[in-house]
């Protein structure tokens with residue numbers, strides 16, 4: 001896997017997404033590919049861009065700032081990594097999407113700063129579905145409270161939920177996490193009477209399982225850019 005050119009890798013990933021969608025009885029358009037470009041150099045991002053990839057994910061604020069500053073403005077940046085409160089302004093300036101929102105403090109801060117910056121970022125609430133201590137994300141039972149805090153904000157558009165599968169996870173365990181996220185989304189969407197269309201789940205090792213469980217955004221790095229150093 002991922003020994004070819006970035007262009008070839010991207011086509012292969014798109015074909016796998018298409019296949020997983022077909023298997024799940026879904027359309028390929030129902031899944032967005034976020035190319036995770038963390039640690040990858042500018043030339044590699046440019047190569048992916050030239051191959052038609054417009055959405056990229058970063059997990060470090062400084063790297064996001066640096067890349068957003070020197071790559072074309074048409075790129076849609078996604079912040080997918082753990083976010084510190086003192087870095088919110090830089091993220092709000094550069095990222096249209098923030099996948100890793102997991103505390104009320106962060107929500108308040110994003111709302112205030114987005115208001116000051118005159119924008120309205122799309123956010124996803126990150127949920128720790130695997131129960132692993134190493135994972136960011138709120139407890140599943142706290143998600144409703146977090147959602148209510150986000151819905152009370154003027155400068156935040158809450159679009160759904162995000163999770164990471166268990167690291168060593170076997171297929172069943174991994175699917176159970178993704179299913180939990182979907183069911184949580186379904187019940188919150190009904191109880192709050194709002195659409196929460198996005199489910200960001202699935203990486204290189206598990207995105208087909210995530211698509212089978214309803215992922216609308218897959219975050220894929222290694223299969224596109226090769227192994228990270």
Ligand SMILES: *Cc1c(COP(=O)(O)O)cnc(C)c1O
Nearest residue numbers: 036059080203204219220221222
């Ligand atoms: C690094 C990362 C990914 C991509 O991982 P790959 O296994 O390289 O596809 C996805 N999501 C998050 C939050 C990440 O930090």
